[in-house]
Amino acid sequence: MSSVQALLAEVGAEVGDRVRVVRDDGLVVEGILMPRPRGGEYLVVKLDNGYNVGIDIKRIKEIKVLAKRKPSVRAEGGALPRRPDYPLVKIIGTGGTIASKIDYETGAVKPAMSAKELVEDIPELLEYADIEAEQILDILSENMMPEHWSKIAEAVHAELLRDEVKGVIVAHGTDTMTYTASAIAFAIRELNKPVAFTGAQRSSDRPSSDAAFNLLASVITAVNAPFAESVIVMHGETSDTFAAVNRATRTKKFHSTRRDAFQGICEEPLAYVWPWTGDMKLVGKYLRKRSNEVPKLKNSFEPKVLQLKAYPGMDPELLLLAKDKGFKGVIIEGTGMGHVPERVVPAIRELTDSGIFVGITTQCVHGSVNLNVYATGRKMLDAGAVPLGDMLTEVATVKLMWALANFKPEEVPKVMLDPLEGELRDRRTLNLYRLPYKA
Amino acid sequence: MSSVQALLAEVGAEVGDRVRVVRDDGLVVEGILMPRPRGGEYLVVKLDNGYNVGIDIKRIKEIKVLAKRKPSVRAEGGALPRRPDYPLVKIIGTGGTIASKIDYETGAVKPAMSAKELVEDIPELLEYADIEAEQILDILSENMMPEHWSKIAEAVHAELLRDEVKGVIVAHGTDTMTYTASAIAFAIRELNKPVAFTGAQRSSDRPSSDAAFNLLASVITAVNAPFAESVIVMHGETSDTFAAVNRATRTKKFHSTRRDAFQGICEEPLAYVWPWTGDMKLVGKYLRKRSNEVPKLKNSFEPKVLQLKAYPGMDPELLLLAKDKGFKGVIIEGTGMGHVPERVVPAIRELTDSGIFVGITTQCVHGSVNLNVYATGRKMLDAGAVPLGDMLTEVATVKLMWALANFKPEEVPKVMLDPLEGELRDRRTLNLYRLPYKA
Numbered sequence: 001m002s003s004v005q006a007l008l009a010e011v012g013a014e015v016g017d018r019v020r021v022v023r024d025d026g027l028v029v030e031g032i033l034m035p036r037p038r039g040g041e042y043l044v045v046k047l048d049n050g051y052n053v054g055i056d057i058k059r060i061k062e063i064k065v066l067a068k069r070k071p072s073v074r075a076e077g078g079a080l081p082r083r084p085d086y087p088l089v090k091i092i093g094t095g096g097t098i099a100s101k102i103d104y105e106t107g108a109v110k111p112a113m114s115a116k117e118l119v120e121d122i123p124e125l126l127e128y129a130d131i132e133a134e135q136i137l138d139i140l141s142e143n144m145m146p147e148h149w150s151k152i153a154e155a156v157h158a159e160l161l162r163d164e165v166k167g168v169i170v171a172h173g174t175d176t177m178t179y180t181a182s183a184i185a186f187a188i189r190e191l192n193k194p195v196a197f198t199g200a201q202r203s204s205d206r207p208s209s210d211a212a213f214n215l216l217a218s219v220i221t222a223v224n225a226p227f228a229e230s231v232i233v234m235h236g237e238t239s240d241t242f243a244a245v246n247r248a249t250r251t252k253k254f255h256s257t258r259r260d261a262f263q264g265i266c267e268e269p270l271a272y273v274w275p276w277t278g279d280m281k282l283v284g285k286y287l288r289k290r291s292n293e294v295p296k297l298k299n300s301f302e303p304k305v306l307q308l309k310a311y312p313g314m315d316p317e318l319l320l321l322a323k324d325k326g327f328k329g330v331i332i333e334g335t336g337m338g339h340v341p342e343r344v345v346p347a348i349r350e351l352t353d354s355g356i357f358v359g360i361t362t363q364c365v366h367g368s369v370n371l372n373v374y375a376t377g378r379k380m381l382d383a384g385a386v387p388l389g390d391m392l393t394e395v396a397t398v399k400l401m402w403a404l405a406n407f408k409p410e411e412v413p414k415v416m417l418d419p420l421e422g423e424l425r426d427r428r429t430l431n432l433y434r435l436p437y438k439a
Numbered sequence: 440m441s442s443v444q445a446l447l448a449e450v451g452a453e454v455g456d457r458v459r460v461v462r463d464d465g466l467v468v469e470g471i472l473m474p475r476p477r478g479g480e481y482l483v484v485k486l487d488n489g490y491n492v493g494i495d496i497k498r499i500k501e502i503k504v505l506a507k508r509k510p511s512v513r514a515e516g517g518a519l520p521r522r523p524d525y526p527l528v529k530i531i532g533t534g535g536t537i538a539s540k541i542d543y544e545t546g547a548v549k550p551a552m553s554a555k556e557l558v559e560d561i562p563e564l565l566e567y568a569d570i571e572a573e574q575i576l577d578i579l580s581e582n583m584m585p586e587h588w589s590k591i592a593e594a595v596h597a598e599l600l601r602d603e604v605k606g607v608i609v610a611h612g613t614d615t616m617t618y619t620a621s622a623i624a625f626a627i628r629e630l631n632k633p634v635a636f637t638g639a640q641r642s643s644d645r646p647s648s649d650a651a652f653n654l655l656a657s658v659i660t661a662v663n664a665p666f667a668e669s670v671i672v673m674h675g676e677t678s679d680t681f682a683a684v685n686r687a688t689r690t691k692k693f694h695s696t697r698r699d700a701f702q703g704i705c706e707e708p709l710a711y712v713w714p715w716t717g718d719m720k721l722v723g724k725y726l727r728k729r730s731n732e733v734p735k736l737k738n739s740f741e742p743k744v745l746q747l748k749a750y751p752g753m754d755p756e757l758l759l760l761a762k763d764k765g766f767k768g769v770i771i772e773g774t775g776m777g778h779v780p781e782r783v784v785p786a787i788r789e790l791t792d793s794g795i796f797v798g799i800t801t802q803c804v805h806g807s808v809n810l811n812v813y814a815t816g817r818k819m820l821d822a823g824a825v826p827l828g829d830m831l832t833e834v835a836t837v838k839l840m841w842a843l844a845n846f847k848p849e850e851v852p853k854v855m856l857d858p859l860e861g862e863l864r865d866r867r868t869l870n871l872y873r874l875p876y877k878a
Binding site: 269 | 808
């Protein structure tokens, strides 16, 4: 329990209560106690004029509860009663850190908490919506397979068909969140509502957990976002200020441990969300708005796709494995504009001659593939390799698995180069390339 | 020929000449004509007070040459005569865009120009040093193999032994520059002088070429840097202002086409260099200073190292290929803190049981591997995988090739975890993680 929690428990104060706080210098603040993440060092009180005030907990002399909050429903046992004035948000749990706690036997983190338990744990979610929770999988994201994407897509699709559901949240491990969120972007056509993927970089029972913050931001997104896209909602900076809502197909897990690990790659977030106030600021252009369309499910994925990263001395055997083992497609993350060592080119030819699709992305974080500039690239084109522009390798892999499963082989190249979900853009985009330092 | 060049040719003005320029609004500027890249839109004149002034060429009314520059040696034919007061810098050409021009038959860029030709083309280099140039390879960097690293290391080492050589420059393709520059960092022990890798994102005969700028910055680095490290010297921002000098083992080609494509990963540049003025600003901490040590050559590399990137549905067959085909080591770029799908773990065990080293890095751009946090990571550790901290995948691959060739198998794990060239750092480093946007 954090010091804020301890302090509040001591005086019996809960989020939503009307409180009076006295600071050590005599400042008196009166208002509604706002939700704060466990481990925060500030108490936030919403004043009657609408402004929020943060008070350093070390400087608090006295807290008094003036009035208890209006009793609100809590998740106890099964389903929650619907409140007529509240929108409904569905949370689909799949496992991952957001739904995990430390296993005190082995000392490691393992998935354990159900989505329903999360709702019980974060009652603030109910301030924005009625919540339905369902745990459909319980696996860490590194173990997600294309077959799981199909299952998640099916569950999300079923919820999107329900009129009363305002938006869907998928609680997911962060490691492969870009993959699954992109899979859903492709697998559900004519999306009609926002689908917000969220997760945690720190498990829910750690004081620094980002689970509550991210879930709260996702609920606000599900309820208020005007767009119907598959997005990733995670911390926008390391402190608990705002969350960034990034398009799934342009997002990368950029840091292994930081809470603000997810970045859009040369794409602005669609929106920022401030979970403590419920504010949302729209930023980037969205592809599709909320609608009454009936979304279609196209959720098959061909798992036999090889993803390879080119490097000096790369062995052509790696590529030929695709042919030997019956793979249907290959994505090669080339160097620079998409190159592979020239010695690998004959293997590309051998694959394409066998009807295996070979797509090329770049291992540079930013920028596009272009196989027309250098001699090696031209030879790759001659061998039948398909350059995939600025598509992220993760997204290209998902899209190829999807295209191979849902279209005829001869349609696959066309589908891959058709910008369906913002995954492939022309060059006329905002310049968001940044250097981490300045001379 | 750019418009600046045309303009200067017209009045017979050359870099280094004393000129008088009149602008359309009557402004008169007198000073020394400074080098500018082909294609620049500004003429730069160094005033007598030391300041540089840029004048929009579209606004120039008149240019007059007041005095020709002091005649300087030029590379014509074979070796250049040594000037007693100038330091000597050796440029070793290996191919790549910096030494390439457009092949007007196929329309693609191919390596063609020798390092010597480059010197002849950029006489400004001679303002800072006497230049020796030697072309030892002529290949695009995507075709560099570990055997080429050995050859480059040998050539660089031979130059470092010469007292009169102040520093060595390696002109190299950009695609795999991090690999080769890191290979040299490991292959030459007790480095005594700076070794500056440089290249170009645009070929030398294109107006926007960065070849001259980068080579000039590299010469200044080779002459003036107080450190003895293998570094990458490339544009520090997209315009022709300054170059960043980054430690090879912490650098990544971050963009497929931009001139400021190279970034240090959570590491400040060792220095910035302003090629037009010759200024150098030292920034990051360096590992080794210039010395009179005699560098040792340890330039063998074991090419049979597999580099694989983990992804959902990754096939264990990919890993088992290493055993079937006689590979000596594997670097797996895991998700998040270094995870692989759990189904791959038994294959790791099979490899390590056969004496094959399996090292783990992260595919997140930033952050460290940690296999102690999640259950999957623990299982990977049990299977004998070695977490490689924050080592970049590219650098881990090079280091493993080097360690396998120069140490006994039982020493390899220790060597891999020994921070030799800044490739592996503890957590107490500067925070240089940046988000590309701000709410």
